[in-house]
Amino acid sequence: MHRTSVPLLWRRFKHHYRLLGNHCKTCKTDYYPPREICPTCRRKGVLEEKEFEKKGTIQTYSIIYAGPVGFDKQTPYAVALIKLDNGPVLVSQIVDAPFDQVKIGAKVTAVFRKIYEDGKEGIIHYGLKWKVV
Amino acid sequence: MDNSKFRVAVIGIGLTKFGEHWEKGLRNLAIEAGVNAVTDAKIEGKEIDAMYIGNMASGRLTGQEHLGALVADQIGMNIPATRVEAACASGGLALRQGLLSILSGQHNVVLVGGAEKMTDMSVDQVTTTLMGAADEEWEGFQGLTFPGLYALMARRHMHDYGTRREHLAMISVKNHEHASMNPIAQFQNKITVDQVLKSTMVADPLTLLDCSPVSDGAAALILCREDIAKKYTDNPVYIVGSGQASDTLALAQRKSLTRLDATIMASRAAYKQAGVAPKDINVVEVHDCFTIAELMAVEDLGFAEKGKGGKFIEEGNTKLGGKIPFNTSGGLKACGHPVGATGIKQACEVVMQLRGEAGARQVKGAEIGMTHNVGGSGATAVVHVFKK
Ligand SMILES: [Zn+2]
Numbered sequence: 001m002h003r004t005s006v007p008l009l010w011r012r013f014k015h016h017y018r019l020l021g022n023h024c025k026t027c028k029t030d031y032y033p034p035r036e037i038c039p040t041c042r043r044k045g046v047l048e049e050k051e052f053e054k055k056g057t058i059q060t061y062s063i064i065y066a067g068p069v070g071f072d073k074q075t076p077y078a079v080a081l082i083k084l085d086n087g088p089v090l091v092s093q094i095v096d097a098p099f100d101q102v103k104i105g106a107k108v109t110a111v112f113r114k115i116y117e118d119g120k121e122g123i124i125h126y127g128l129k130w131k132v133v
Numbered sequence: 134m135d136n137s138k139f140r141v142a143v144i145g146i147g148l149t150k151f152g153e154h155w156e157k158g159l160r161n162l163a164i165e166a167g168v169n170a171v172t173d174a175k176i177e178g179k180e181i182d183a184m185y186i187g188n189m190a191s192g193r194l195t196g197q198e199h200l201g202a203l204v205a206d207q208i209g210m211n212i213p214a215t216r217v218e219a220a221c222a223s224g225g226l227a228l229r230q231g232l233l234s235i236l237s238g239q240h241n242v243v244l245v246g247g248a249e250k251m252t253d254m255s256v257d258q259v260t261t262t263l264m265g266a267a268d269e270e271w272e273g274f275q276g277l278t279f280p281g282l283y284a285l286m287a288r289r290h291m292h293d294y295g296t297r298r299e300h301l302a303m304i305s306v307k308n309h310e311h312a313s314m315n316p317i318a319q320f321q322n323k324i325t326v327d328q329v330l331k332s333t334m335v336a337d338p339l340t341l342l343d344c345s346p347v348s349d350g351a352a353a354l355i356l357c358r359e360d361i362a363k364k365y366t367d368n369p370v371y372i373v374g375s376g377q378a379s380d381t382l383a384l385a386q387r388k389s390l391t392r393l394d395a396t397i398m399a400s401r402a403a404y405k406q407a408g409v410a411p412k413d414i415n416v417v418e419v420h421d422c423f424t425i426a427e428l429m430a431v432e433d434l435g436f437a438e439k440g441k442g443g444k445f446i447e448e449g450n451t452k453l454g455g456k457i458p459f460n461t462s463g464g465l466k467a468c469g470h471p472v473g474a475t476g477i478k479q480a481c482e483v484v485m486q487l488r489g490e491a492g493a494r495q496v497k498g499a500e501i502g503m504t505h506n507v508g509g510s511g512a513t514a515v516v517h518v519f520k521k
Contacts, residue, residue, distance in 0.1 A: 012270075033271050060292070060390055062284035063337040064276060068261040071276040076334075079281055081385050089385040091285075092275050104292050115274065127274070 009123060016127035019110070021087065023050040030087045052087035054110035054128070059083050061094065061102050070116040078102045082130060096131040107133050141235045142362035142369035143519070145174025145355030146481040151469030152319040154349040159195050159250040164207050166351035166474075167246055174355040174365055181355070182240035184214040187227030187247035188473035193262040195250050204246070220266030221422060223247060224352065224476025225506030225515035229375055231356050232517075241358050247478070248351035249471035259347050263472075266509040268383035280344050280423060282384050282510040284336035287425035289390040291338070293440065298338050300443035301424035302329035305342050305466055307452050308421065312463025314453075314493035319348055319469030343424040348469035352477035354484070370484045374407030374518035376400060382512045391440075395514035396433040396505065403503070404435075407518035411435040414457060414518075415499040416486045418479035420507035421464040427451075430505055431459070434516075453494055461486060461494045476506035480517065487521045 014020045021032030025046040029038065032052060038045025061080035064071075071077070078094040080102065094102050095113065108130040115125040147169025149162050157165075163186070171178055184204060192198045201214035217227040224247030231245035251259055264273040267282055290296045306326055312318035324342060332340035362369035378398035381387055388394060404410060411434060419434070421427035428442040436457055437445035445451070451459035462468040462482040465475055483502035485491045502519045 012274075016274075060285045060289040062281050062288060062339075063334070064278055064281050065334045065336065066260065066278065066280070067257070067276055068264060068273070068278055069257050070261075072257055074276065077276060079275065079277055079285070081285055081390070091272055091277060091383070091385045104288070116276070125274075 019052040022047045032088050052084050056082040056084040058106045093129040095129045101132045109133050140359040140371045141232050143484050144365045145170040146484050147353040149351045150317045151348050151350035153252045162351040163248040166353040170353035170355050181244050184244045185227040185230045187217050187223035189223050190262050219513045220508035221472050222506045222508030222513040223473040243356045246353035247474035249473040250349050251347045280336035283423035284339045296443040302326040304424040304427045305329050308464040308467040311461050312467030315463050318463040320467045345422045345465035345470035348471040350471035350474045352474045368488050370487045371520050373520045374403035376402030377515045384510050393511035399514040399516040400434050403516040403518050414503050416496045417503040419505040479504040483519050
């Protein structure tokens with residue numbers, strides 16, 4: 001599968017391990033994941049890297065019971081859209097909490113975790129998941 | 134698009150049964166639908182100038198790419214044949230490309246089709262493949278699924294507007310009811326709200342019976358210039374409005390989680406071009422890949438105010454016999470969702486309704502119909518308006 005590629009994973013490390021996105025100096029908009037051009041300013045936009053604080057609030061959530069390949073052993077797991085305190089909205093898993101603590105408006109913070117494995121021999125993918133504080 | 138010069142007519146429709154076709158492959162299905170459309174249009178194959186084939190993922194699902202040439206090969210023709218891909222909106226976009234090719238003056242008669250063969254794969258492989266319609270790199274990596282994305286929208290809609298799971302379940306019940314009158318539908322059994330609510334949870338708050346199934350199937354239409362339509366048929370149906378719009382691939386980057394802006398933009402463009410408003414529409418096929426998607430379509434297409442979709446559905450307005458019947462075919466939920474075929478099947482259903490050939494599920498006196506086809510979690514929407 002496409003996700004077994006080593007360079008594919010390697011080029012995403014800094015965005016998956018840290019909350020490294022970017023920021024348009026022209027219109028003051030934050031992006032995570034980082035964008036190649038600012039969709040608002042386009043050629044007039046000036047983008048610079050920006051690391052966001054690992055704190056946010058749940059905007060909406062779901063509990064996944066039927067997972068895709070690579071995640072089937074983790075089910076059920078919670079996913080949420082998280083509005084970062086000083087950044088944009090991102091999507092991630094919520095861990096370390098009973099599902100009834102996963103609520104709209106709950107405050108969350110990031111933890112470093114295994115995301116999934118590519119079978120027995122494959123690469124183990126790491127990245128950020130979030131816990132309720 | 135300037136259609137002041139002439140309009141485009143639908144002169145033929147063709148469908149396969151939707152469901153699990155263990156004995157048929159992609160090419161068998163595509164040809165069956167195409168032959169049915171050619172037969173219905175009473176044209177000779179050699180009169181077709183070009184073909185556009187909607188398909189999302191044949192490479193991942195069957196190993197076969199290059200579908201344009203495949204279909205041309207199977208019918209022994211050397212005409213231009215092009216595959217069109219926009220995830221679950223591939224069929225709707227194939228229709229639009231065919232329409233534009235006629236409006237451009239390049240072609241007179243065009244076959245537009247859609248096909249998908251999904252049941253050769255396991256469910257988790259299909260789930261993974263369908264995530265290619267979303268932002269694979271950022272949403273798929275986190276273990277998001279398609280039901281999961283729509284569940285995120287459903288949860289927020291419930292939170293903001295008091296929409297209940299029962300409202301969503303009513304959509305599924307209604308679509309099964311409609312499908313029970315459609316001989317090509319995958320599920321022709323009736324279900325209850327209670328069954329939907331107690332069905333296996335897939336992505337909370339959506340259960341298995343809130344989700345469209347994995348299906349095989351194909352559909353095709355024959356389009357031609359308005360001025361030659363009467364040569365083939367006494368009851369052509371005209372395409373009078375077409376709109377298409379795009380939005381962010383990733384749900385997290387949308388302006389709102391409770392509406393699809395692409396649907397709003399595409400429908401407003403189609404209404405404007407057709408010179409009609411929601412109140413003029415008699416029958417509509419919408420993209421109910423999940424029940425919440427139909428509820429949002431009720432609102433985003435302008436049939437109910439934002440947040441009032443649940444109430445509108447509860448009042449029975451979207452049932453056959455109601456103010457504006459939604460998904461008389463059974464929708465994606467009960468008629469089935471062979472992804473690339475869906476947008477074309479929607480058009481076939483609306484044409485049947487406007488011709489008065491929809492049998493037990495006929496909307497009496499239907500004169501204006503609409504189709505609404507969505508790709509991904511709302512990154513593409515395409516809307517067409519049809520008139521007798
Ligand atoms: Zn900018």
